[in-house]
Amino acid sequence: MSAFADLSADQRADLAEQQLSLYEELKARGLKLDITRGKPSSSQLDLSNALLTTPISPKSADGTDVRNYGGLNGLIELRQIFAELLNTTPDLLLAGDNSSLSLMHDTIAFAMLHGLPGGEPWARQKVRFICPVPGYDRHFAICQDLGIEMIPVDLGDHGPDLDEVRELAADPSVKGMWAVPMYANPTGVTFDEATTRALLSMPAADDFRIMWDNAYALHHLTADEPVPLDVISLAAEEGHPDRVFTYASTSKVTFAGDGVAFMGGSRANLDWYLSHYGKRAIGPDKVNQLRHATWFKNADGVRALMRKHRALIEPKFALVLETLQRRLGKYGVATWTKPAGGYFVTLDVVPGTATRVVALAKEAGIALTPAGASHPLGHDPYDRTIRIAPTFPSLGELTEAMDGLATCVLVAALEQDPTHQAATHEAAPSQ
Incomplete structure (x- = not known):
């Protein structure tokens, strides 16, 4: 040997x-x-084939006709299921179309064009993002496409190097950080609560945001099935309630091309997002959302x-x-x-x-x-x-x-x- x-x-x-x-x-x-x-x-993919033939009513639980326009927040019955799974509340979670990457791209594009609440449009400023490495190439591609400078920071066993992140975040040109906090792509590490609280409490620009991509939060490889951190509540506890946008999807749960994506955050963050998303679309695919909610029945169905x-x-x-x-x-x-x-x-x-x-x-x-x-x-x-x-x-x-x-x-x-x-x-x- x-x-x-x-x-x-x-x-x-x-x-x-x-x-x-x-x-x-x-x-x-x-x-x-x-x-x-x-x-x-x-x-x-075959595991979800029954989803294709699941009969659904034309109307959701609250009487919404899913065949029609509207409903920017997404269906409440599906948001209730995934709020439990993602450890948040339905009122702080949106359900969209199939791609969480689209939600992330839109968030940053809207910030570039319009600015976040209380801030100037990012496109008028020098904008830099902290990028824990090794990391997810599609996150980096969004920044590259929109002209955002990326600053690599080493990713350890419990999250990124906090000393380096704190030093970088003190610069007002640093507007955000990518994070895959649970079973990170590609290293598989999970951010612990102490690291998460440090990221949420550190001094940073008012329009600094952590893009909290919980893409793999449900994808366990052992019998241990830890619950994701309630990062939205933690942000409020640490005095920066608007610091984090969260994302997830069913892309690796049901069908990658025909799933549902989710976005979470403070009410102020979500209202800001919806104010711009409502100009781009008149509502998500609610038929698909109801099909998912009907087939899953509840959070245990997803588990x-x-x-x-x-x-x-x-x-x-x-x-x-x-x-x-x-x-x-x-x-x-x-x-x-x-x-x-x-x-x-x-x-x-x-x-x-x-x-x-x-x-x-x-x-x-x-x-x-x-x-x-x-x-x-x-x-x-x-x-x-x-x-x-x-x-x-x-x-x-x-x-x-x-x-x-x-x-x-x-x-x-x-x-x-x-x-x-x-x-x-x-x-x-x-x-």
């Missing part, structure tokens, strides 16, 4: 020959495997469905962790997360080799999320982090992909050894 650094020159030579041979065999198999994005598998999801995806996560340990554990060339929930495993390889690993995998027919995607502008200064998304492929496909990925990690690590650079250069594809 020797670490890679402890191998003798002869042992490294033998290992290089072995891994290069495995890599050539991998390329010869003509694989077409994809572990790039955290998509539910067809088997997971029961999520346990079925867990039964399908937990073995895939177990396979990923077993393969990484078996293939890489004894060499000390990589570390990886062991998430208790969410959709990803984060793999950190030898610094300076993540881009190379992704290129090697692509040449062998294994598609990975681009190296650097977990950092603003796609730039990982250490070139070491790779996000693994195990949910979409079958177990058989995932077995092949993970075994191939492990081979690529070892080949890339060995290429850094001057003793074997010539041999690896001849056998492996160029970047």
Whole structure:
């Protein structure tokens, strides 16, 4: 069980020959495997097929005709279900259409155009966002698209580096921070209450907002099912009731393309949002919302469905962790997360080799999320982090992909050894 650094020159030579041979065999198999994005598998989507044929009344519980215009807040019966699940109250939760990313984009776009309550439009100011890393590439893409400067801050086991966040937030040009507080994308860490309260209480601009994306709050991988923090109430307790916007969706609960998204916040925040959203739309898809509420019945109906999801995806996560340990554990060339929930495993390889690993995998027919995607502008200064998304492929496909990925990690690590650079250069594809 020797670490890679402890191998003798002869042992490294033998290992290089072995891994290069495995890599050539991998390329010869003509694989077409994809572990790039955290998509539910067809088997997971099948769990909700009955949703498509669920009969519903034309009217909701409060008499709203769901076929007609109106209802910017979304249906109360669905908001009641998810308020319980997200640990908030229905009056502080909106139900929208299928994409929480759209709600996040609209929030920031409205702030750019109109400003938040009591503040000037962000578009007239220098605007910067704190971005915990590794983080979610689609969050960063919103900032990049709207011209917002991103400041990476290291994400630890309980949340971002508080000292650095406090120092940055003291600058009035820093207007917000991204957060995936439960089973974070891609590391799987969960913010604890102490860290959360510190973020909510720290001095910051009046129009500073934390974009609290609870995308994975219901996606447990163990029998332990912790409840999300009631961050809206905590913000009020800490003296900054408007500091946080919260988001969630059923994209990985029912159907990714035909689900329901949710947005929460203080009454002042929600009224501000609705004042602008009401100019863009006349109401969400209430037929789909009522279909979801009717089929779920209550919060326990959602919990029961999520346990079925867990039964399908937990073995895939177990396979990923077993393969990484078996293939890489004894060499000390990589570390990886062991998430208790969410959709990803984060793999950190030898610094300076993540881009190379992704290129090697692509040449062998294994598609990975681009190296650097977990950092603003796609730039990982250490070139070491790779996000693994195990949910979409079958177990058989995932077995092949993970075994191939492990081979690529070892080949890339060995290429850094001057003793074997010539041999690896001849056998492996160029970047």
